[in-house]
Amino acid sequence: MLSYDELTPPERELWNAFPEGRQVDLRPDDSEGDRPVAGGQWGPERTVRAAVIAALLLGAHGGEPGAVACLRLTGARITGRLDLAGAQIGHALWLAGCWFDERIELYGASTLSIAIVESRVPGLEAGSTRVEGTVDLRGSLVEYTRTSPHHSTVTALSLINARVSGAVILNRARIDAPGGWAVGAGGLVMEGGFFARRLIAHGQVRLPGAQLPGGLFMNGARLESPGPRGVALALNSAVASTLDFSRGFTANGTVRLRGARITDSLTFEGAVLNGPPGGGGPALMAMLMQAVDFDLVLARRPSGPVDLRGAQVSYLHEGEHSWPDVVELDGFSYGSIKEGEAGERREAVGSRGSVAHRIAWIRRGPGYSPQPYEQLATWYRTVGHDDDARRVLLAKQRHRRGTLRPAARAWGHLLDATVGYGYRPWLAGVWLLTLTLLGSLVFRAHTPTAVKPGEGAPFQPLVYTLDLLIPIGGLGQRTGWYWTDTGVQWLAYTLIAFGWVLTTAVIAGLTRTLQKN
Known part of the structure; x- marks a missing residue:
């Protein structure tokens, strides 16, 4: 138990000021270069x-009537360990510009607000810890100096399983734990709210399972x-x-948001996601994440890669720099897409370029998955751009074709060339017109x-060509005439084959389209 006689002059000044909550400033009058780093x-x-x-925080010197006791200290070097683990602290702590020789221990404590600003800890x-305040x-x-006895991982700032009724403020702080956890929470x-604007952290910042109803703000x-x-x-x-x-938020390492639930907005506007040094991992992992607004x-x-598998958002804001070389979108769903640069937003519809751009970032996924195409096509149909939706579904079929066996792939090429997998049925008309013109001229x-001279209708090249191309029914020309010229006869056989191919392709393509739509 400390006695007043054992206290040094600065300690006595602090002891006397505590009951009234007065600030004690130990800085010299000439405070030039007086930074805690020294x-x-x-x-x-x-x-x-x-x-x-x-001793003061634990009630060794009670408060004065009509005053609120508080420990307020500026510009001090604090020696020894401040060990308050498990303590019931009934006074607020406010330290500024201080230097701590050893780690602060508050594990399992219950306390009022703690402020240690512009200091070295x-x-x-x-x-x-339970904090009734901030x-x-x-x-x-x-900065980390040695392992905490309560946790085996190197952690500079530990708030694991803590409860804070107010805010956590790390604005402009620097937290160093190379090879470990800068923040473990x-x-x-x-x-x-959790405020870490312009924070500099060397080491992992980990808040898995945290409940942050006031939000997390790490801009800059x-x-x-x-x-x-x-x-x-x-x-x-x-x-x-x-x-x-x-x-200005910058992450040189992976940002993990797996299973996170954001009731309002998740924004990376103007941020830099570099991924781990050397490109050994993803820049953003947000599988199963849920958010209303995702910027x-x-x-x-x-x-590095961006992984959004199974994520769900209502509004997606994306721009020129949103997507890396590898994007995983299987199961990613969204209600609306807006595009633009920082500070500018517009509905992302209305141009072939925008469709091609989105198909390109779907194609950046590793392998084929139909869901991203279906999701994008659904959105285009929702906003009334059916033509764009068909372009997306056509791109889906072309992507899928690369996963098929050779025979199925060849049939896919045929469907694509003739009717665009049913999403471009007008191609069949182009083929029919071209073959009709060719046959008529030849x-x-x-x-x-004549098969039976003197009988039947006279030969009509156009009608004869159409009779060859139409496999069902007949116009009476094909059965009434034959060719002695081998080349012309083979042309007739070719037109018959093309007629069957076109008819089959049109039926297959239209059936697929009707089933999907």
């Missing part, structure tokens, strides 16, 4: 033992995860109102022989 050289006139802070363990680390440097339950943040398959950000199965990764209008193309230049 706090390790601060002398005894600016040094406070962590044991003194712990060699790790903060707040797993399973956790504020604005502008601070949090799996199972975090919050009532306020930079996340660095070393290694060929490094994860920069993990939000698997998280539930949030908003995920904002916009305006993927990036600053430049992702350097037959007009030659004289046939």
